[in-house]
Amino acid sequence: MNDRDKDEGIVLTEAQKRARRSRSIAIALALAALVILFYVMTLVKGPGVLIRPI
Amino acid sequence: MSLVSEGADLRGASAAASGLGLAEPSLATVGDYIALLKPRVMSLVVFTALVGLAVAPGTIHPMTGFTALLCIAVGAGAAGALNMWYDADIDAQMVRTSRRPVPVGRVKPGEALAFGLTLSGFSVVTLGLLVNVLAAALLAFTIFFYVVIYTAWLKRATPQNIVIGGAAGAFPPMIGWAAVTGSVSLEPILLFAIIFFWTPPHFWALALYKSDDYRRAGIPMLPVVAGDVNARRQILRYTMILTPLGVAPWVLGFAGPLYGATALVAGAIMMVLAWQVLCERRPDDRASKQLFAFSILYLFLLFAVLLAERGWGGLLARLAA
Numbered sequence: 001m002n003d004r005d006k007d008e009g010i011v012l013t014e015a016q017k018r019a020r021r022s023r024s025i026a027i028a029l030a031l032a033a034l035v036i037l038f039y040v041m042t043l044v045k046g047p048g049v050l051i052r053p054i
Numbered sequence: 055m056s057l058v059s060e061g062a063d064l065r066g067a068s069a070a071a072s073g074l075g076l077a078e079p080s081l082a083t084v085g086d087y088i089a090l091l092k093p094r095v096m097s098l099v100v101f102t103a104l105v106g107l108a109v110a111p112g113t114i115h116p117m118t119g120f121t122a123l124l125c126i127a128v129g130a131g132a133a134g135a136l137n138m139w140y141d142a143d144i145d146a147q148m149v150r151t152s153r154r155p156v157p158v159g160r161v162k163p164g165e166a167l168a169f170g171l172t173l174s175g176f177s178v179v180t181l182g183l184l185v186n187v188l189a190a191a192l193l194a195f196t197i198f199f200y201v202v203i204y205t206a207w208l209k210r211a212t213p214q215n216i217v218i219g220g221a222a223g224a225f226p227p228m229i230g231w232a233a234v235t236g237s238v239s240l241e242p243i244l245l246f247a248i249i250f251f252w253t254p255p256h257f258w259a260l261a262l263y264k265s266d267d268y269r270r271a272g273i274p275m276l277p278v279v280a281g282d283v284n285a286r287r288q289i290l291r292y293t294m295i296l297t298p299l300g301v302a303p304w305v306l307g308f309a310g311p312l313y314g315a316t317a318l319v320a321g322a323i324m325m326v327l328a329w330q331v332l333c334e335r336r337p338d339d340r341a342s343k344q345l346f347a348f349s350i351l352y353l354f355l356l357f358a359v360l361l362a363e364r365g366w367g368g369l370l371a372r373l374a375a
Contacts, residue, residue: 026087034180
């Protein structure tokens with residue numbers, strides 16, 4: 001085995017790359033939705049956002 | 055060796071073989087992760103939580119209500135993912151569950167565990183920050199109860215597994231109610247009780263005609279451990295408790311006449327089907343299948359009519375006016 005082979009590490013197949021890409025997009029969308037949710041809820045609650053009685 | 059330790063060994067072997075599944079590139083798709091959330095169970099959870107939220111006294115901003123339902127849905131899905139992580143060994147042995155993402159190897163055990171824990175944390179914290187702390191505490195307890203008490207302990211240990219574990223499925227309307235009021239009173243406890251006593255006849259009817267599957271997987275469901283006839287008797291007993299409970303919201307004045315009539319008729323059908331199950335003997339399983347199918351409709355009908363009658367200050371009355 002030469003040095004070049006050693007450095008290659010894990011090489012993803014096309015199917016693995018596609019699966020990873022779809023998972024990455026889903027995570028990005030979920031995080032964006034969470035940001036929007038917190039933004040909108042802050043507007044909805046107004047100053048009351050800091051008042052959270054049990 | 056107990057069933058629990060056998061399961062732990064299998065999970066450990068699977069985790070060791072894959073290095074918790076984190077070293078190898080994953081082929082899991084977004085669809086596989088959605089399957090981990092048990093979408094069909096989640097839809098029933100969201101529906102009963104919506105009813106709890108809609109019939110609760112007081113007002114809630116629609117966006118806050120949506121946030122509460124979203125958190126409850128994600129929390130239920132997270133509990134489902136953790137259940138699939140823990141039960142991968144027995145899921146692989148049952149026909150009904152053998153195609154789930156973890157047993158077929160599309161999602162690795164470590165991925166399912168991380169997914170479930172992450173969603174559990176996000177759903178509970180978000181519900182606590184954006185809605186209220188009581189609803190978040192109830193959601194956290196529900197996830198804990200389903201994953202630790204039911205999945206990890208009762209399911210493999212006792213034929214009473216789904217009786218006690220059924221509490222996890224009964225909490226959503228109470229969480230919905232708490233999201234609006236910030237408290238818990240008799241009405242949501244009654245809704246809890248209806249689902250709690252509905253669970254045994256529902257699952258034991260399924261277990262009657264899937265008993266070979268459960269026996270092969272080593273799960274001590276009542277028909278496997280106590281016998282077919284005993285399970286049929288227990289189904290009738292629990293149905294006899296369930297049907298008066300189903301009518302109770304009308305008797306106690308929480309629901310109107312339409313709900314009362316629906317609960318009486320649907321309850322009578324449940325009783326007839328439970329009696330037919332008692333009279334049936336294997337290999338016949340027609341009555342068991344009918345009871346399983348109708349029990350879903352029964353619960354849906356009760357909650358749907360309650361939603362129409364009482365939801366948002368009486369949806370039906372407003373439409374009629």
